[in-house]
Amino acid sequence: MSMQSINPATEAVLATFEEHSWDQVERALVEADAAFRQWREVSFAERGALMHRAGALLRERKARYAALITAEMGKPIVEAEAEVEKCAWNCEYYADNAARFLADEAVATNASESYVAFDPLGVVLAIMPWNFPFWQVFRFAAPALMAGNTCVLKHASNVPQCALAIEEVFRDAGFPRGCFRTLLISGSAAERVIAHPLVRAVTLTGSDATGERVAAAAGAVIKKTVLELGGSDPFIVLADADLDAAVATGVRARCQNTGQSCIAAKRFIVEAAVADAFEQKFAAAVAALRVGDPMERETQVGPLARDDLRAALRRQVEASLAMGARLLTGGRPRPGRGYFYEPTVLAGVTPEMPVFREETFGPVAAVIRARDVEEALRLANDSPYGLGAALWTRDTERAKRLARRIEAGSVFVNGMVASDPRLPFGGVKRSGYGRELSRYGILEFVNIKTVWVGPAVQPVPEPQKVTAAVE
CATH class of the missing domain: 3.40.605.10 (Aldehyde Dehydrogenase; Chain A, domain 1)
Structure with a gap:
């Protein structure tokens, strides 16, 4: 062999x-x-x-x-x-x-x-x-x-x-x-x-x-x-969050390494009061990412590592769209050679859809609306995975209390989940x-x-x- x-x-x-x-x-x-x-x-x-x-x-x-x-x-x-x-x-x-x-x-x-x-x-x-x-x-x-x-x-x-x-x-x-x-x-x-x-x-x-x-x-x-x-990390945006900072970090957290990271933000759970503004800003920022030759220093999103990974991502996106998700940007493989997939944002995602229920390993973001903080936490924990989570709010004392209720190995407040030699790294559940x-x-x-x-x-x-x- x-x-x-x-x-x-x-x-x-x-x-x-x-x-x-x-x-x-x-x-x-x-x-x-x-x-x-x-x-x-x-x-x-x-x-x-x-x-x-x-x-x-x-x-x-x-x-x-x-x-x-x-x-x-x-x-x-x-x-x-x-x-x-x-x-x-x-x-x-x-x-x-x-x-x-x-x-x-x-x-x-x-x-x-x-x-x-x-x-x-x-x-x-x-x-x-x-x-x-x-x-x-x-x-x-x-x-x-x-x-x-x-x-x-x-x-x-x-x-x-x-x-x-x-x-x-x-x-x-x-x-x-x-x-x-x-x-x-x-x-x-x-x-x-x-x-x-x-x-x-x-x-x-x-x-x-x-x-x-x-x-x-x-x-x-x-x-x-x-x-x-694996992971299906929630990226929770509360109504009092700094939206511009959350969007900028969210784009990087989802699309770094072409989205192929166990601790990438995958499920963007946004309080309804700011969901429209977040979706608009987030989709525009994702659409502006430069996709291309990974050897060029200006490239922000490269190919997926294998063609079967791209096929799996395509299946998850198309099945979720068929179940009622809304496509804000991207949503298809890039034509030509190489295993490229367009950076994608889906809105109107619900828990039964593949992009919520499964781990997505590529540049695909699922946006889910939550009525309030309690529903946001419930949605965050409604996953078989529990690796990392991000929580965005200006009230850091409340964030520290809420972090205790999130079922994950790490919770980052107003930041991007990342590994650091000085901090323990790992997860719970699957x-x-x-x-x-x-x-x-x-x-x-x-x-x-x-x-x-x-x-x-x-x-x-x-x-x-x-x-x-x-x-």
Whole structure:
């Protein structure tokens, strides 16, 4: 079997790779396990120096790696450069903070000494998507490696060159052989890797359907998983919001990365009092976006990554229009070569329509009217997903109260949902479980170990006896 790298803007085949045989996979896993036995003993200072070097290489090679990202999955080049830069930041963040995050924690008990230690698990398999082909990997790999684990990557089959380039970064930075390996394998082969006894844990960023399969495969062999899955993020605009700011941010939140982001704003829930004005301003701003060659710096929206993704988006839009949605702009594939789809705004959307009920992975915005704040919250939570949410209002104290009622892993008030190394990232419901980034992310792939050192210096307190009152 082979996998192809195809430029989605031109449909040209860039490269073809043979999938790794099972013997090659087995050797890579053995190598990663052997590397772990040594890597776990390396000091945080030494690990951090190598991770800083990885960050420096990313910056030195930013132009080359960004061009590779754009060629393989179609992201506008300016956004691709920003993605590489963010990866470098993440490397530096964990290089500087991992030792503090994983320092032993003393706990006063009846022991002479007792504490909590944070030990690495071993080989961690990462199954990663194509939409942020560098960032999704470095978001996981930097904390996992700094914790003392080793990593094996199964990347999306349409970005094999990015997968190999990431392995190159860690190799050239001086990480020991086997610390980070890329496997060129199919999704079906990944389940066999999950079951391998040398793999200790699995992390996935992908669809909820893929999450079901990965969780089932890992559960069958009792292995830790972190799942960052799909999203249908609400972007709530209340009547007192700054409409111009909400529109400007909303356009970016929906159409960044050509709308192919799990945390993109997808459902624009607007209070009825300002809905007409919002729809007019929003549709005009979306229609003005520049669609074209993603290698041109002026381009704001590129192609979708694959033709089947464009077909799925077209189905969702056409089915929603047939159910009564109103087309404000866009609404069809762009003619000619490349997997382009016009930036689209649908109004009059209701909860039974595909653009509300399903995740839309492309530049399509659904606008839903809410009578009041309570209905806006109900609509926001009326989704199987719970990844991120944005809330726009001038009353920030009310916003903080309302944020508690939104069923999502993150709520951004008067801003765009985004991942940040300093903050935990993940979702609830069918958006997955576990967290990436911040201290919470690095704790996902360690053994949180209790260490009790005797002899006991005082007896363990006995539970108090409760005597029933006698009348």
